[in-house]
Amino acid sequence: MADHKWTGCVKSLKGVILDMCGVLYDSGEGGGVPISGSIEAVKRLKESDLQLRFCTNETQATREKFVAKLQRMGFELSVSEVFSPAPAAVSILKQRGLRPHLLVHDDVVSEFDSVDKTSPNCVVIGDAADKFSYKNLNDAFQVLIGLEKPVLFSLGRGRYYKETDGLKLDVGVYMKALEYASDVEAEVVGKPSAMFFQSVLDDMGIQPHEALMIGDDLVNDVGGAQQCGMKGLQVRTGKYR
Amino acid sequence: MADHKWTGCVKSLKGVILDMCGVLYDSGEGGGVPISGSIEAVKRLKESDLQLRFCTNETQATREKFVAKLQRMGFELSVSEVFSPAPAAVSILKQRGLRPHLLVHDDVVSEFDSVDKTSPNCVVIGDAADKFSYKNLNDAFQVLIGLEKPVLFSLGRGRYYKETDGLKLDVGVYMKALEYASDVEAEVVGKPSAMFFQSVLDDMGIQPHEALMIGDDLVNDVGGAQQCGMKGLQVRTGKYR
Numbered sequence: 001m002a003d004h005k006w007t008g009c010v011k012s013l014k015g016v017i018l019d020m021c022g023v024l025y026d027s028g029e030g031g032g033v034p035i036s037g038s039i040e041a042v043k044r045l046k047e048s049d050l051q052l053r054f055c056t057n058e059t060q061a062t063r064e065k066f067v068a069k070l071q072r073m074g075f076e077l078s079v080s081e082v083f084s085p086a087p088a089a090v091s092i093l094k095q096r097g098l099r100p101h102l103l104v105h106d107d108v109v110s111e112f113d114s115v116d117k118t119s120p121n122c123v124v125i126g127d128a129a130d131k132f133s134y135k136n137l138n139d140a141f142q143v144l145i146g147l148e149k150p151v152l153f154s155l156g157r158g159r160y161y162k163e164t165d166g167l168k169l170d171v172g173v174y175m176k177a178l179e180y181a182s183d184v185e186a187e188v189v190g191k192p193s194a195m196f197f198q199s200v201l202d203d204m205g206i207q208p209h210e211a212l213m214i215g216d217d218l219v220n221d222v223g224g225a226q227q228c229g230m231k232g233l234q235v236r237t238g239k240y241r
Numbered sequence: 242m243a244d245h246k247w248t249g250c251v252k253s254l255k256g257v258i259l260d261m262c263g264v265l266y267d268s269g270e271g272g273g274v275p276i277s278g279s280i281e282a283v284k285r286l287k288e289s290d291l292q293l294r295f296c297t298n299e300t301q302a303t304r305e306k307f308v309a310k311l312q313r314m315g316f317e318l319s320v321s322e323v324f325s326p327a328p329a330a331v332s333i334l335k336q337r338g339l340r341p342h343l344l345v346h347d348d349v350v351s352e353f354d355s356v357d358k359t360s361p362n363c364v365v366i367g368d369a370a371d372k373f374s375y376k377n378l379n380d381a382f383q384v385l386i387g388l389e390k391p392v393l394f395s396l397g398r399g400r401y402y403k404e405t406d407g408l409k410l411d412v413g414v415y416m417k418a419l420e421y422a423s424d425v426e427a428e429v430v431g432k433p434s435a436m437f438f439q440s441v442l443d444d445m446g447i448q449p450h451e452a453l454m455i456g457d458d459l460v461n462d463v464g465g466a467q468q469c470g471m472k473g474l475q476v477r478t479g480k481y482r
Contacts, residue, residue, distance in 0.1 A: 132375040173422045180417040
């Protein structure tokens with residue numbers, strides 16, 4: 001982007017949306033470590049006139065536990081500022097009267113406590129990590145293939161993310177696996193879904209062109225934001241290679 | 242296909258290729274069970290003037306053990322009549338000087354005994370079933386993403402197969418997963434690869450239009466055969482739904 005364009009962008013800017021994993025911290029054993037300078041950057045944004053929200057596809061913990069972890073690392077943020085896929089999925093399921101078979105991380109199951117899960121008529125997958133066993137993926141497949149109209153929700157569509165001990169497969173990989181097995185197209189909840197970004201803009205009460213999304217993922221953060229009319233900026237931390 | 246076309250087909254027919262799982266037997270606990278009438282059908286084909294070969298994407302056992310299992314069920318067949326992906330992959334790896342990281346069933350590992358597997362420069366996946374853990378898939382991904390030019394071989398590209406206790410995810414599902422994660426297109430060894438079918442035709446010394454492929458998979462058996470110029474026939478056993 002040429003300099004004069006950035007000047008225009010900065011002038012109209014009213015809000016910033018920050019990706020979290022790979023921008024604020026690198027995940028890994030023990031919860032991960034903050035990325036150098038990021039605690040200070042969040043502090044400065046909070047002191048500015050800009051509105052600030054956090055937008056994550058994190059689905060390995062409830063939003064409450066996840067925010068508590070970042071607070072312990074030293075970040076200033078609260079649960080109401082953080083947008084994550086599981087709560088968004090819960091409201092979609094309730095709106096459409098769907099009962100999910102869950103293939104999600106143990107630590108995020110409780111986000112779905114208020115949802116009826118008897119005789120499932122859809123599948124929800126999140127970043128289940130070690131729970132992505134052959135048996136569990138096969139169980140999810142058998143639910144899908146047994147439905148007249150298979151419905152699959154994926155909490156994000158990321159390929160991989162960086163942990164302190166290396167790159168790890170993300171939920172999008174298993175979404176593709178189930179799509180192929182069951183001949184169905186997944187509905188993505190979370191980044192880069194336009195509906196997900198719009199809910200963040202609505203919460204700030206600003207227009208897309210007044211918002212800047214900052215992330216380490218060219219497709220899900222930057223591309224997703226640009227498709228909504230926001231500005232997108234890729235940092236060279238996290239999964240950037 | 243209209244009747245007069247079948248008459249023409251039967252007149253020129255010199256060889257039959259039989260898929261195995263879902264046509265001869267249903268797999269499952271204890272090795273599986275023969276499909277009613279199939280032992281007799283193989284016997285009659287052997288007594289006819291037609292040449293007969295067996296073509297399987299089975300990669301849960303060495304060809305020797307697999308053939309022994311079918312012989313115990315009562316089928317008349319020998320190892321030299323059976324074409325399976327692992328031996329085909331071994332010759333491709335040797336031709337191209339590739340050293341595989343294997344993600345295959347324990348019982349098929351020995352097919353690759355003669356191949357150098359030090360510092361891998363490609364990945365080979367087969368129907369690893371329970372070995373398709375998150376850790377093992379992540380290990381294969383890390384090999385691919387670490388290569389300048391990722392090379393992925395998939396022993397077949399099936400979606401699922403039928404075992405006696407239900408449908409099971411096949412290797413193609415994990416091929417799609419790794420393709421998406423690593424942004425690479427897999428090279429398929431086995432059905433429906435044209436090179437694989439051609440090797441069977443070469444062995445019989447006949448032309449494609451003189452051969453009939455019989456299978457339960459519309460894409461891998463029937464479609465693959467038709468793309469090579471053979472006739473394809475789908476049986477209503479196995480995974481047929």
